[in-house]
Amino acid sequence: MFNFIKKLIKNSNEEEIKNLLKIVDEINSLESNYNSLSDEELKKSTLILKEKYSVNKSLDEILPEAFSVVREASSRCLSMRHFDVQLIGGLCLHQGKIAEMRTGEGKTLVATLAAYLNTLSEKSVHVVTVNDYLAKRDSLWMGNIYNFLGLSVGCIQNSGSFLLEKNSNDQLELVDATREEVYKSDIVYGTNNEFGFDYLRDNMAQESKEKVQRDLDFAIVDEVDNILIDEARTPLIISGPAPDKTQDYKKFSKIASKLVLETDYQIDSKRQSVALTEKGIDKVEKELDIENLYSEENQIFSHLLENSIKANNFYIKNDQYVVRDSEVVIVDEFTGRLMEGRRYSDGLHQAIEAKESVSIKRESVTYATITLQNYFRLYGKLSGMTGTAATEAEEFQKIYKLEVLEIPTNKDSLRNDLPDQIYMTEEAKWKAVSDKIKELNSKGTPVLVGTTTIEKSEFLSKLLKSEGLKCNVLNAKQHESEAKIISEAGAPHSITVSTNMAGRGTDIILGGNPENYNQVSDWEKNNKTVLDTGGLYVLGTERHESRRIDNQLRGRSGRQGDPGITQFFISTEDVLVRRFGGDRIKSAMSMFKWDENEAVENKMISRSIESAQSKVEAYHFEIRKTLVDYDDVMNTQRDVIYKLRTKALFSEKLSDEIFDYINSEMSNYFLSNDLNSEFEEVNKLAFLRNYFPEESIHDLTDPNLFNQENLIEKAKNIYDFRKESLSEDLSNRLDSQIFIHAIDSKWVEHLTIMDNMRQSIGLEAIGQRNPLIQYKKMGFDMFSLLMQQIQSQIASDAIRVSNIQKTSNRIFKEQKNNFDDTRKNMEIASNNSNSTNSNLSRKDRRRMEKLNRKNSRKRK
Numbered sequence: 001m002f003n004f005i006k007k008l009i010k011n012s013n014e015e016e017i018k019n020l021l022k023i024v025d026e027i028n029s030l031e032s033n034y035n036s037l038s039d040e041e042l043k044k045s046t047l048i049l050k051e052k053y054s055v056n057k058s059l060d061e062i063l064p065e066a067f068s069v070v071r072e073a074s075s076r077c078l079s080m081r082h083f084d085v086q087l088i089g090g091l092c093l094h095q096g097k098i099a100e101m102r103t104g105e106g107k108t109l110v111a112t113l114a115a116y117l118n119t120l121s122e123k124s125v126h127v128v129t130v131n132d133y134l135a136k137r138d139s140l141w142m143g144n145i146y147n148f149l150g151l152s153v154g155c156i157q158n159s160g161s162f163l164l165e166k167n168s169n170d171q172l173e174l175v176d177a178t179r180e181e182v183y184k185s186d187i188v189y190g191t192n193n194e195f196g197f198d199y200l201r202d203n204m205a206q207e208s209k210e211k212v213q214r215d216l217d218f219a220i221v222d223e224v225d226n227i228l229i230d231e232a233r234t235p236l237i238i239s240g241p242a243p244d245k246t247q248d249y250k251k252f253s254k255i256a257s258k259l260v261l262e263t264d265y266q267i268d269s270k271r272q273s274v275a276l277t278e279k280g281i282d283k284v285e286k287e288l289d290i291e292n293l294y295s296e297e298n299q300i301f302s303h304l305l306e307n308s309i310k311a312n313n314f315y316i317k318n319d320q321y322v323v324r325d326s327e328v329v330i331v332d333e334f335t336g337r338l339m340e341g342r343r344y345s346d347g348l349h350q351a352i353e354a355k356e357s358v359s360i361k362r363e364s365v366t367y368a369t370i371t372l373q374n375y376f377r378l379y380g381k382l383s384g385m386t387g388t389a390a391t392e393a394e395e396f397q398k399i400y401k402l403e404v405l406e407i408p409t410n411k412d413s414l415r416n417d418l419p420d421q422i423y424m425t426e427e428a429k430w431k432a433v434s435d436k437i438k439e440l441n442s443k444g445t446p447v448l449v450g451t452t453t454i455e456k457s458e459f460l461s462k463l464l465k466s467e468g469l470k471c472n473v474l475n476a477k478q479h480e481s482e483a484k485i486i487s488e489a490g491a492p493h494s495i496t497v498s499t500n501m502a503g504r505g506t507d508i509i510l511g512g513n514p515e516n517y518n519q520v521s522d523w524e525k526n527n528k529t530v531l532d533t534g535g536l537y538v539l540g541t542e543r544h545e546s547r548r549i550d551n552q553l554r555g556r557s558g559r560q561g562d563p564g565i566t567q568f569f570i571s572t573e574d575v576l577v578r579r580f581g582g583d584r585i586k587s588a589m590s591m592f593k594w595d596e597n598e599a600v601e602n603k604m605i606s607r608s609i610e611s612a613q614s615k616v617e618a619y620h621f622e623i624r625k626t627l628v629d630y631d632d633v634m635n636t637q638r639d640v641i642y643k644l645r646t647k648a649l650f651s652e653k654l655s656d657e658i659f660d661y662i663n664s665e666m667s668n669y670f671l672s673n674d675l676n677s678e679f680e681e682v683n684k685l686a687f688l689r690n691y692f693p694e695e696s697i698h699d700l701t702d703p704n705l706f707n708q709e710n711l712i713e714k715a716k717n718i719y720d721f722r723k724e725s726l727s728e729d730l731s732n733r734l735d736s737q738i739f740i741h742a743i744d745s746k747w748v749e750h751l752t753i754m755d756n757m758r759q760s761i762g763l764e765a766i767g768q769r770n771p772l773i774q775y776k777k778m779g780f781d782m783f784s785l786l787m788q789q790i791q792s793q794i795a796s797d798a799i800r801v802s803n804i805q806k807t808s809n810r811i812f813k814e815q816k817n818n819f820d821d822t823r824k825n826m827e828i829a830s831n832n833s834n835s836t837n838s839n840l841s842r843k844d845r846r847r848m849e850k851l852n853r854k855n856s857r858k859r860k
Contacts, residue, residue: 016405026064028084031072035072052065063094066113077145080106082106082109082113083106085407091113091114093385095383096383098403099384100387100389101385107222108138111127124188125218126187126189135157138189139153147172154184154189156191179198196236199213204744224386226386228399233623236369242362249360250354252305252354253351256305257312257355274310274313311348311354327359334546336454371627391617392548411560413558414561415565419603420543421601422602423600426571429570430541433460437495440533440537444530445493445533445536449497450538457497464495487507487513488516491512492511511523511525534563539566540568546616640783641747644743692799718799738798746793757775
């Protein structure tokens with residue numbers, strides 16, 4: 001059945017390629033037309049095509065001409081002519097699909113075709129890269145084509161934002177510009193984090209002029225599997241500091257270090273969960289001098305302890321994280337890169353900091369958050385490129401509604417993928433790896449060695465050094481120079497040790513980087529030497545949990561028809577093998593009396609490892625799918641809130657809405673309360689105090705006041721007085737700030753409530769109820785309450801501000817300062833959006849603490 005499905009998909013892919021080739025023929029037929037044009041005539045093509053689009057409103061109608069224009073411009077500006085397979089890739093991107101193209105097939109150039117075409121409709125195009133280096137490189141490099149054709153190009157970085165312009169020497173360079181100016185460009189390059197955080201910051205803006213992004217029209221995602229799958233388990237979060245628990249983390253880190261595995265607690269490595277034994281509970285309760293660790297008032301203790309135990313057991317230094325400059329920095333498990341600014345949430349990062357005895361940064365309050373899945377689903381059209389997407393085709397289809405199209409290679413692959421070499425022990429494997437590298441190096445064969453962790457890459461580096469072999473180590477600790485290192489990985493005798501796929505986006509050219517040679521003949525000589533030795537030898541030292549990552553490593557060899565060899569050296573003690581039957585395989589090898597220093601090539605063992613990878617991939621897919629399922633609940637709510645917020649920012653007049661809210665709040669009180677209740681006098685006074693704080697008790701208890709018509713009339717008079725007292729512009733701005741203040745303060749509270757609900761919702765399964773369904777129901781109820789609270793606060797603040805302004809300018813200023821404090825608070829969080837915890841100054845923290853205390857005293 002599986003083979004039938006594979007064949008069906010293959011046939012479907014071939015049929016689609018055949019259809020696209022007809023369009024390619026049409027593009028090729030136009031090539032001579034544009035070849036004959038002068039530079040000035042070719043440049044005018046952009047305006048001509050825009051005029052054509054304005055008439056027929058169809059990009060497909062002008063596609064052949066547009067692709068021909070880009071191909072000709074590329075030939076003139078970069079001396080790079082798009083191959084037919086690259087045209088197919090461009091068509092695939094324009095159609096909103098994922099183009100799976102082998103390493104070295106020129107994906108960067110492919111993106112220019114779809115990007116140029118889609119700008120002709122006056123819509124912006126975002127080209128998304130995996131890191132700042134590639135965003136900057138590609139905007140400068142491909143910017144030559146766009147600039148020639150009259151398009152504007154921008155680049156957003158963690159360090160700033162830039163526009164592509166010509167300098168006094170007529171050379172293109174990136175110059176500083178505001179974020180808003182950059183987003184007005186036809187084409188903008190940047191990372192997924194930068195685009196995503198700008199979206200969140202826009203929806204924290206206190207004034208309309210602070211928003212920077214235009215509509216999210218079209219995104220082309222480079223290394224789409226890395227961004228939409230590997231990084232999709234980590235949501236984007238903008239946050240600010242919560243109450244300081246530094247001493248608590250230190251205390252519980254010490255307590256956790258005294259606990260003994262199995263005796264005091266047990267762990268589940270697969271689910272990364274922990275559970276105390278009865279003995280462990282007794283020990284902790286004695287340490288804390290409490291009676292019940294799990295009582296309601298001690299819930300925070302159990303949470304702190306659980307995080308400390310997890311930090312000790314599941315998060316290993318130089319594997320999941322590194323300590324650099326006295327900071328704990330997360331390592332991307334897929335690429336081995338350092339994830340600067342990213343932090344584990346829910347207090348886990350602080351627990352690791354306490355374990356490592358480094359400075360503990362405070363937990364955070366979430367101001368804005370979105371998953372990458374839901375951010376990219378905001379785009380009108382989405383497409384992507386990668387060398388490895390087929391294994392994740394189901395996820396791309398289910399989550400993003402994206403089809404994967406395998407693009408043929410320009411030249412047939414000559415790469416030879418050798419069978420796995422399986423060893424009984426890890427020690428024997430590493431010796432064999434070292435011996436193999438030594439053998440290849442003596443022949444002049446360049447070797448790229450893939451490891452799964454920083455620790456193992458450094459271990460191998462030391463091992464090779466002891467054998468007198470010099471190597472370049474490419475891991476997260478050297479990420480700034482990774483492009484330079486990887487570009488030289490194809491030089492004769494070179495040995496490059498890399499964690500997973502660090503260096504993606506940079507080609508490995510056999511013979512080394514031609515730009516580093518003074519004479520072309522020197523490079524040609526080295527290129528021939530490497531070709532004669534069989535090309536680049538890729539040696540994997542361990543199977544990754546994902547087959548896709550293994551395929552990416554293999555894909556570094558055999559680019560554009562070059563020869564190459566790939567092979568994995570694995571042992572029964574490797575993490576993946578050990579987790580899924582390593583002992584059984586080891587026993588079988590012992591039974592047949594295989595020498596532990598000798599390799600075994602066994603298809604059955606290799607298939608069982610691939611089966612294990614499939615299980616892990618399915619497990620991770622479920623995690624990501626669950627994340628999306630839950631965030632979809634928040635996404636619906638976020639969409640409503642952000643639209644309401646945008647309306648508040650851009651509407652010239654909000655007085656009608658405000659008065660509707662006042663009317664509704666007053667009416668609701670009379671409908672929902674028993675006015676004859678013995679407690680009603682207290683309720684009435686509290687209700688009236690909320691809206692008319694400056695009135696005397698005598699006035700508030702006037703029986704003539706307390707009827708629906710009189711209250712609404714009184715509120716309207718107060719509100720109208722404020723409008724008449726201020727200029728129209730100032731009054732409208734104040735209304736806008738009243739809206740924004742109410743939305744932001746209540747939304748932040750709601751995010752915390754929903755997050756807490758999400759953390760505890762799993763308990764619903766104990767009662768045989770579907771946690772997701774319960775989360776949706778509870779989320780709907782909480783959101784209904786949120787909207788009611790926002791409406792209530794807008795109504796209350798509108799009257800209070802007006803009433804206070806009527807009676808006291810001093811108090812009016814104080815009330816206005818409340819809004820200003822909120823604004824500063826949001827700006828602080830926005831400026832610290834690269835982490836889930838913000839590192840604020842003491843002054844800023846004091847200001848936020850003061851504001852939090854002030855807000856907590858307000859009516860709920």
